[in-house]
Amino acid sequence: MTTLALPTKQxxxxxxxxxxxxxxxxxxxxxxNAPAAAQRxxxxxxxxxxxxxxxxxxxxxxxxxxxxxxxxxxxxxxxxPMIQLDNVSKTYxxxxxxxxxxxxxxxxxxxxxxxxxxGLSGAGKSTLIRCINLLERPTQGRVFIxxxxxxxxxxxxxxxxxxxxxMIFQHFNLLTNRTVYDNVALPLELMxxxxxxxxxxxxxxxxxxGLAGKAxxxxxxxxxGQKQRVAIARALASQPKVLLCDEATSALDPQTTTSILALLxxxxxxxxxxxxxxxxxxEVVKSICHRVGLISDGRLVEEADxxxxxxxxxxxxxxxxxxxxxELEPPQALVERLEPAAGERxxxxxxxxxxxxxxxxxxxxxxAREHGIDVSILQAKVESIQGRTLxxxxxxxxxxxxxxQQALATLESFDLHVEVLGHVQRTD
Amino acid sequence: xxxxxxxxxxxxxxxxxxxxxxxxxISALLGVPLGVLLYVTRPRQILAQPVINGILGVITxxxxxxxxxxxxxxxxxxxxxxxxxxxxxxxxxxPLTIAAIPFVARLVEGALNEVSPGLVEAAQSxxxxxxxxITKVLLPEARGGIxxxxxxxxxxxxxxxxxxxxxxxxxxxxxxxxxxxNRFNPTVMLITVVVLVVMVQVFQSLGDYLVRxxxxx
Numbered sequence: 001m002t003t004l005a006l007p008t009k010q011x012x013x014x015x016x017x018x019x020x021x022x023x024x025x026x027x028x029x030x031x032x033n034a035p036a037a038a039q040r041x042x043x044x045x046x047x048x049x050x051x052x053x054x055x056x057x058x059x060x061x062x063x064x065x066x067x068x069x070x071x072x073x074x075x076x077x078x079x080x081p082m083i084q085l086d087n088v089s090k091t092y093x094x095x096x097x098x099x100x101x102x103x104x105x106x107x108x109x110x111x112x113x114x115x116x117x118x119g120l121s122g123a124g125k126s127t128l129i130r131c132i133n134l135l136e137r138p139t140q141g142r143v144f145i146x147x148x149x150x151x152x153x154x155x156x157x158x159x160x161x162x163x164x165x166x167m168i169f170q171h172f173n174l175l176t177n178r179t180v181y182d183n184v185a186l187p188l189e190l191m192x193x194x195x196x197x198x199x200x201x202x203x204x205x206x207x208x209x210g211l212a213g214k215a216x217x218x219x220x221x222x223x224x225g226q227k228q229r230v231a232i233a234r235a236l237a238s239q240p241k242v243l244l245c246d247e248a249t250s251a252l253d254p255q256t257t258t259s260i261l262a263l264l265x266x267x268x269x270x271x272x273x274x275x276x277x278x279x280x281x282x283e284v285v286k287s288i289c290h291r292v293g294l295i296s297d298g299r300l301v302e303e304a305d306x307x308x309x310x311x312x313x314x315x316x317x318x319x320x321x322x323x324x325x326x327e328l329e330p331p332q333a334l335v336e337r338l339e340p341a342a343g344e345r346x347x348x349x350x351x352x353x354x355x356x357x358x359x360x361x362x363x364x365x366x367x368a369r370e371h372g373i374d375v376s377i378l379q380a381k382v383e384s385i386q387g388r389t390l391x392x393x394x395x396x397x398x399x400x401x402x403x404x405q406q407a408l409a410t411l412e413s414f415d416l417h418v419e420v421l422g423h424v425q426r427t428d
Numbered sequence: 429x430x431x432x433x434x435x436x437x438x439x440x441x442x443x444x445x446x447x448x449x450x451x452x453x454i455s456a457l458l459g460v461p462l463g464v465l466l467y468v469t470r471p472r473q474i475l476a477q478p479v480i481n482g483i484l485g486v487i488t489x490x491x492x493x494x495x496x497x498x499x500x501x502x503x504x505x506x507x508x509x510x511x512x513x514x515x516x517x518x519x520x521x522x523p524l525t526i527a528a529i530p531f532v533a534r535l536v537e538g539a540l541n542e543v544s545p546g547l548v549e550a551a552q553s554x555x556x557x558x559x560x561x562i563t564k565v566l567l568p569e570a571r572g573g574i575x576x577x578x579x580x581x582x583x584x585x586x587x588x589x590x591x592x593x594x595x596x597x598x599x600x601x602x603x604x605x606x607x608x609x610n611r612f613n614p615t616v617m618l619i620t621v622v623v624l625v626v627m628v629q630v631f632q633s634l635g636d637y638l639v640r641x642x643x644x645x
Contacts (some may be wrong), residue, residue: 167554177643
C-alpha cells in the first residue's frame, strides 16, 4: 500500500513542479513506516482536493470513475461475455519440432469480472493472453472481444480493436526516453488525438493512479510499483473495455503487489472494466479474482469460481497449487514415518479440507464420541477466501483398525474432502 | 612556425571538417533508414521480409568489406558523375559517404536491436502501426545508441578522410603526406597528427555528452 498512500500526502501539498520531487520521496519513506491498516487507501481517498475533482470531472471516462465512487457497482453489467475464446489452439514451429502451446482452449469471461488464469511456467499462460489481443495469432480457433471477432479482422480493424483492450506487463514495458506523462499519452498519440484531448485525458489518469507529482519524471526515476501504475494509467488512456494483465505483479515485492492489486480491483469495481490476468501466484487469484482457470500443457484443465477452486479443486494440479499455497504439506518428520499401506499396528493420517457448513461442525469431538478414537491434530489452518471459509487439517486417527475405518466413513459422509496420506506405526 | 604554415594547417583542417561534415550528414540521412530497414525486415520483426532483408544484408556487407583505399579509386567514374571531378574535397566526400552508409546502417541496426522487444509488443498492444512503432518507439528508444553510432562514424570518417587526402582529396591527411612525409618535415607531420587527435577528442566528447543528455535509461 506504500505507493497508494503516497499521493494522498502529495495532494495536500499539491506540487506539480517537476523539480519538487524531494518532498515526495520524503513522504514515501514516512508512509513505508506507517502501519499497514492506515495505508489502506482507496481511490475515493485519493480524490479529495478541489483541484483534483475539477480535473477528474472534466473527462468523461474518469468522471464516470469518480461518479462511481459514490454509486457502487454502477457500471457492473454482467450480461454477456466480454472475452470469448472459441476452440483456440496455437502451434509453434513445424514438422517434428512443433510445440503445442495452446490446445483447444475455450474461455468465456463475462463483462465486469476479474478472471485469473494460473499455471506453472511454460504452461501456455503468456501465449493465452497474447492470443486475446492477437499479439500471437492463434493457429486455429476464434477470438471475440465484446462480440467482435478479432480473428476475422484485417490489420486496420485489428489496430482499432486493440484500442479497446489495454495491456500491462510483468516488466512494465515503459518507454525509457519518455516522461511519465508522455508514456501515458502514447496510446492517444497513436490514435492521433489532439494535444488538447491528450492533456485532458492524461492528467486525470495520473491523478487517479497517484502519479500527478511524477508527470515530468522518467521511468528510471520511479520504483517498480510506480512504474506499474504508469503502465496501468497508460493502458486506461484509450478508454478500453478490457484490461489484460500479463504477470503484472510478478516483478514486485509483496507490499507493492498488494497495492497494485487493490488498484486493479478498484478499477474493476468502479468502472466495470473486465480484467483478465495471468499469474503463477495463488495469492493474486485469491485476493482479486472472481473466476479462475488452471492451465497445464496448453490446456485449460479446470475452471471454477475462486471460492470453489480454493475449497474444492477438481484436478490433481489444482490440489497441488492449493496445498503449496496453503503450505499444508505434512511435516517432514511425519512424511518419513508414513507408510503407504495399513499394517497391523498403524494409524491412518488424513488431510481434511472442509468448507461451507462443515467448517462449523464440531467434527473432532464427534469422532471421538461416536467412534471412541483419539484425534491428534498435526497441522491446521483456516482461510477466508472471497467470503467463504476454508478449513484444512492434517490429523492422525488413533484407534483400532475397525474404529478408524468407521471414523473415515463418517468423515466422508460430511461435506468435506478426505485424503488418506498414509499410515504411521503406533507408538503406544 | 611561419604564418604560411599556420594558414596551411587551418585550410587543411577546414577541408577535413568539410569532408567529414558532408559525408557524415549524407551517410546519416541514408544510413539510418537503411539500418531501420535492416532491422524491421528481419524474420519475426514488425515488417518481416526475409528476402529483402537478405538482399540488403549482402549489399551492406559488400559495402563494408571493400577496403576504403580500393573503393576510393574504384568508384572514380561514379564520383565524376556526381561532382564532376575526381580530385578535391568534394570528390573525396563521395567515396567517404559510400563507405560510411553501410557502416552507419549496421550500427543503427545494432542500436535498434538493443531496444527491448517488450516495448514493441506494448506498442502493438496499443494498436500502433509499424511506422508508428518505428518513429515513436524504436528510434526514440535507440536514440542513445544511434548517436553513439554516429559519433563512431564521424571519428572513422576523420581517419578515412586522411586516406582520401593521399589521392589528392585535400585535408589534413594530404598536408601530412605532402609536407610532412614527402618533404621530411616532422613538425608538419606532428601538427597534423595533433590537430586530428584534438578533433577526434572533441567529436567523441560531444557525442558522449549528447548520448548522456538524450538517454534516460
